Every structure is written in structure tokens, then in C-alpha cells.
Amino acid sequence: MAPTLIAGVGATDFGEHAGRTGRELFAEARSSALEESAVPPSDVDALYYGNYMGETAENQSHQAPLMAAGIGTTGLEATRVENACASGGYAVADGVRAIESGQADVVLVGGLERMTNLETGETTAALARAADELHEGRPGLTFPGAYALLADAYMDRFGGTREDLAHVAVKNHANAATNPNAQFREEIDVEDVLEAPAVADPLGLLDACPISDGAAAAVLVSRAYAERNELEAAVAITGSGRGTETLSLQERVDMTRTRAAESAAQAAYDRAGVDPGDVDVAEVHDCFTIAEVLALEALGLYEPGEAITAAREGETTADGEVPVNLSGGLKAKGHPVGATGVGQLVELTKLLAGTHPNADAVADAEVGVTHNAGGTVATAAVHVLEVQS
Amino acid sequence: MAPTLIAGVGATDFGEHAGRTGRELFAEARSSALEESAVPPSDVDALYYGNYMGETAENQSHQAPLMAAGIGTTGLEATRVENACASGGYAVADGVRAIESGQADVVLVGGLERMTNLETGETTAALARAADELHEGRPGLTFPGAYALLADAYMDRFGGTREDLAHVAVKNHANAATNPNAQFREEIDVEDVLEAPAVADPLGLLDACPISDGAAAAVLVSRAYAERNELEAAVAITGSGRGTETLSLQERVDMTRTRAAESAAQAAYDRAGVDPGDVDVAEVHDCFTIAEVLALEALGLYEPGEAITAAREGETTADGEVPVNLSGGLKAKGHPVGATGVGQLVELTKLLAGTHPNADAVADAEVGVTHNAGGTVATAAVHVLEVQS
Secondary structure, three states: OOOEEEEEEEEOOOEOOOOOOHHHHHHHHHHHHHHHHOOOHHHOOEEEEEOOOHHHHHOOOOHHHHHHHHHOOOOOEEEEEOEOEOHHHHHHHHHHHHHHOOOOOEEEEEEEEOOOOOOHHHHHHHHHOOOOHHHHHOOOOOHHHHHHHHHHHHHHHHOOOHHHHHHHHHHHHHHHOOOOOOOOOOOOOHHHHHHOOEEEOOEEHHHEOOOOEEEEEEEEEOHHHHHHOOOOOOEEEEEEEEEEOOOOHHHOOOOOOOHHHHHHHHHHHHHHOOOHHHOOEEEOOOOEHHHHHHHHHHOOOOOOOOOHHHHHOOOOOOOOOOOEOOOOHHHHHOOOHHHHHHHHHHHHHHHHHOOOOOHHHHOOOOEEEEEEEEOOOOEEEEEEEEEOO | OOOEEEEEEEEOOOEOOOOOOHHHHHHHHHHHHHHHHOOOHHHOOEEEEEOOOHHHHHOOOOHHHHHHHHHOOOOOEEEEEOEOEOHHHHHHHHHHHHHHOOOOOEEEEEEEEOOOOOOHHHHHHHHHOOOOHHHHHOOOOOHHHHHHHHHHHHHHHHOOOHHHHHHHHHHHHHHHOOOOOOOOOOOOOHHHHHHOOEEEOOEEHHHEOOOOEEEEEEEEEOHHHHHHOOOOOOEEEEEEEEEEOOOOHHHOOOOOOOHHHHHHHHHHHHHHOOOHHHOOEEEOOOOEHHHHHHHHHHOOOOOOOOOHHHHHOOOOOOOOOOOEOOOOHHHHHOOOHHHHHHHHHHHHHHHHHOOOOOHHHHOOOOEEEEEEEEOOOOEEEEEEEEEOO
16 A cells, blocks of 8 residues: 655644634644645545534534635535544544545645633533543543543552653643744643642643644645655655544443554554554653553553653653654643644654754654544544655 | 445434434444344444534534444444534445445444434524534524525526425325335325425425434445355445535525535546436435425436426326435435435435335336435535445
8 A cells, every 4th residue: 555645734823712713723724734735725635624522612513614615626525523532633544544545636634623712611511522421421520530530540550650640741841842833832840740730630730731722734645646746745644543442431341551542553553564663753642641651552652551651761752762742742732622633643744854843853763653532542543654765 | 446335224213212312223223234234243344423413412422432332343443424414425435435445344334313302493503503604604594594595596597486396395205105214104295385384485394304313324345345254235335426515605606506416426426437317216315395406406317407397297206217215305204414314325225125115116226326415515425326236
């Protein structure tokens, strides 16, 4: 299977965009990606678009044709994908599939979320709809509580402390400090994290990602199209995988592992023909500090029970062997839900292409991986990216 | 490209299902399709699932993993597609693509909507979110009004009367009368339609489809999988197409044509290698009587301006040359939004396989087409089905 080339990427800053509509934000990301790609908009065959809560935040369902309209083509197909916080990663996966099926030469993948225009309580309620309404939502479990349960289960089995988790937040803030697109660009220290107000024990406010607005987009093209049109593409998606687990935590056999992400990673590695040992850099779904720990183990970068030490020992910092979330991650770059999975692709592409402000940390990197999760990792999408020689 | 075989189909009755949850309804459809297919649930590689308003009706986003959980496989991928009333048809199209890409051998495609648990005003408001919030929703346009504008534009250009449109409703009720899965199983006459309360002039209450609950599912398999497992499949999807147009009516060049459906039909016919003249039977998106007229023209079964006479002249009745909506259509079979596009596939498969109660009308049919539309046809998905010899 010929790889799917990434011809261009674009995104808005992640953060608060009061007064800008979703269509404005997405248009900025889309235009930026198309411009970088040098692909004429009329060549776009399809849009796969991730959005989580447009019904609630903008009173707007059926957003795919709205976001496609600006591309300037009428034959285009446009599909909205909603898989909670993995909506963007699943949109990318469907875009790759459209190209690999031979049915499309050029696919725009994108995502958007507007969240800050709602009151925080409304946003929390909207996010809670991504959990199992019957078994979790109705009894009152929201995501900080759900991830606190995952942290409890993990530390109960494998050990580890709140301080260990705090190092994840400290690292990701440090990375975001030099990323101008990030929402939080100030460094923090372990004391800050430990002294922050508790959200759901053992997690505090600085263990959690923020509420964000933002949009991201990427232009994917087939190798044949790139050759015909003499396009340059420094980076390709060589593996794409998805997985699923029960939506509710109570139905899971083991709360210390995220099997949806394990399945997704295995599928992506198999398609790319790489092993976890080949991975040089990763962007993973750190909606809470514990989520990054679980992600690194699901990706096979660490054995079960061992990733808790990775941030503390500095193994995943910019200077570490496999830098993780050089963008700042969801934790500090921000988490506009439907855009996040595509945003990871945007950031990792720039890191591998050498155009990211933090790219010096991975100057020799050849293989990178993105990991995007929905809910308490009931859904996951993993992509392997490789530098094209 | 080898066709995608339909190994099994299943659906709930469409209508009011008070007191049954979405997961219960979908489980019924899913189990029924899997049972008919004889495919072991553990062989399912992927679920593509259409749902429009789960956030509003059930306080439940992120439904794909919830609906996948009952299949009994953990490696499965599951993706929710939301393209308004075309969510189901787009889910089918993504399922076909997954198989044609070679990445999946068995895909469950499905859709669900629960609507009757809300007050009618809430449902109308939720449906209105599928229109352009800025240009249509906020000024107060809901879908009966939008389709009335389409009817006005059509009749202004091509002529035709409310009585002509009434024949569409009369025909589809007559077809539904012998379909035990239909919501409205009583025949009506032209006078009933003309004397029904006005909804949005020129459309009355009996020009409109009902509000419905329901679920539908189909098991799609690759030919290679079917041969390895000695599966029988009487019907295949030989062409799949999607199209898009501007979400708002005011941005369109011509309100008497539905270009998203024209694009989708052309793509589906091209892939199948058939022409409109080859079509023996069709299930089309008749959310309002005018919508069936527009659909028949977009599918190329009639020239622009000519389909208004089709129902009046009896050309599309069960006894006509190309029967349309033998199931009863959205109009009388019901329209549980996210399930509708998959429900069309279920009905047409049974019609072509000879297992539908109305199949005698198309005993010699070899080629059928489904047409599923979102909003005022801002999105459309068209599928060509062919009997396998």
C-alpha cells in the first residue's frame, strides 16, 4: 500500500476565540492547509470533519457541508465524524482510508470545536455525554472523576504518586512555552501542580487540560497525485489504526490498560511495518496527566506499570530519548475536542518536517506517532507518520 | 473493483417505541442482521453508525462504541457518522469504502434514532439544527418551511399542483399498507392530503413524513470473505456515491435542482457501470412529497421538470415501470433520522432478494437504487444495488 502523503497542514491557535464563529475558525485552518499544500481547492475530492458538540455550542448539526462550502467545489463529498474526543483522529483515519481505497486523490481532514462560549458547567455537561449515560452520566460521573478512577486503579496496582503525575504537566507546559499556537505558554513546577485545587482526587486542576476553541486541517494526497502534480511532501502517514472498548468503565476487565488504544496502535504499526522501538517522537492524548501514562503503555513505548516513571525520569522531555507532546499536548497546547486529533497531526508533521519551533529536539527523527482517544479511551485512533526521503 | 456483498439485513419496526432505549433498539436490528448473515460477530472488523440527535434525545454522544459493544469483539473499530438525515446513507458509504480499501472484510453498517420521547417542539428544534443556523435557523426557518420554498420554486418554474404532489403521499401510503414494518399502514386518498391541515404552504400535514423511532443494520462483506466462508448473498452494492451542496438555500444557484444528489448519483452509477435507464426500482428520500420529485430528477430517472407527473400518472406505483418507495418511503414507513439511509438499504435488499412483502411488484428487478438526503439535500448518498446471479 502506497503511503498517504501530507501535502499541507494548518491550524488556528488553540485557546479562547470569543466572538469568532466555528465556520470562521475552520476556514482559517482549511485555507492555511490548502495554501501550504499548493493543491487547488477544486481538486479536493472529500472532507472528513471531526466535531463533537456543535449542537450544543453553536446550535449547529450537519456541519460537514457548511465547512466544505468554502472549498469551492460542488462534487465534493463531506462527512462529519463524531467519536467524542477522538473525532479528529477518526476523521484522519477515514481520510487515509478514502485515499487507500483508490476512491480519492485529495482529502481534506479537519476538526473544530468551540467550547469557551458556553458556561463551564454547560461544557462539562456536554462533555459528560461522551460517557455512558445510563451507567456513568446519570449517576453523576464526569470525566475528571472518571480519569481519577483510572489514576487510582493504576497507582493501586503499579505504585506511583501524585508527584510522578505532576511531572507530565510540568513537561508539557515547558514544551508549550515555546509553541506560539499553545493556549498555556507559561512554565509551571511540580509544587504548582501539587498545590493546585483538587478536581477529583488524586487529580488537581493542573493535572487537567483546559477548555479550548480551535480548528485544525490537513491536506492528504495519494502518491500518484503528488507525482502527477510534482508536489513536495516531507511526511507521510504510513499506518492508521482504530480501536474500541466498552463505553462504561464498569464493564471493563482491566482499568489499568486502554485496550482500544492498544488495538489501534497494533493496527497502525502493522500497516506501517514498524515497531514501538522505531518511534522517535509522539503526540499523545493527555487530557489528564494519567492519560499520558496510559497512552505510552498502550503505544508499547513502555511496559504496563512503567510509564509512570517516564516523565519523572525525564525520558519523555524535549531532551529525552522519545520526546512526548513536544507541542505541549492537550494539557498545555489546549483541547478543542473535535480539532484535537487533527491538531496532533499538524504538530507532528511540522516536528518531522523541521518546521516546528520545537523541531530541534527531534532533528534526526524519522518515525512519529499520534494517539487520540475518546471518552475514557472507549475509542482510539493511532497514526504512524514517517519522514519521506 | 469487486462488489461489496450484503450478507444480512435487519431492522426494528419504524414508529413509536416508547420506553425502549436506543441501545435496545439498535441491538435488535444488529442481532437480526448478524443472524441473517450467518457471519460470526467476532469476524466484524468495523462498525459505521449513523445517528443524528442522540445528544438531544438521549443525552448520549459517542454512541459508536456503545453500539459496538454488543458485537463481542474488542479489536473492532467503531465510528459515528452525522450528516443530518443522510447520516445512515453516509455510514453505508463509509462501510463500502472500508471493504473496497481492503482494510476490512466484514463491516456492520447501522443507524438509529429516537425522536418520539421528546416533545414535538423539541424535535422540530433539534431537526432545525441541520439547517444553516446563521442564515436559516436563527431567522426561524424550519424544514417544513424550507421544503415549501423548494416546492414553490419548482412549481413556479415547471408548473404542477398540490394535487400532483398529493399523489406521492397516496402512493407511498398504499405501499406501506402491506409493509408490516411501516409506521403508517392505512391508505389515504388525494382528498385526504388536500384537506389535511396546512404545515407550510403549499405543503400540508400529509405531505410530510412522521417523527419516528427505529434502528436498521446491514452486514457488508467482501467477495473474498464470502467465498472463503461459503456465504450466500443475493444482493451486492456495486456503486456508492456522495455529494454536497451549500447548507443554506440562499447560497444556491438553482433551487429546483438538488446538485448534491446529482453528484452522488453520478458517482454511484459510474462505479457500478450502470445508467439511470438500468434502474428497476428505487427507495428515495421523501421527507416531503416534493422531495420525492426532486430525488427522481437527481437520479436521472426523469428530466428536470418532469417527475412532478410521475406519481400522478402512476408511473412509480407498485404497478408502474419503476416502482418508487415500495417500502412506503420516509412518508409512510417512517423517518427515524439516523436509521433512514440504512433502512432504505434493508428494504431494497429484501425487495431485490424477493423476501419483502411487496417484492412481487419487482420480481424481475435486477438493479435498484437508494437515495438518502441531509437537510435540504446539502448532503446526499446514493447506492446502486444489483442482484447477484
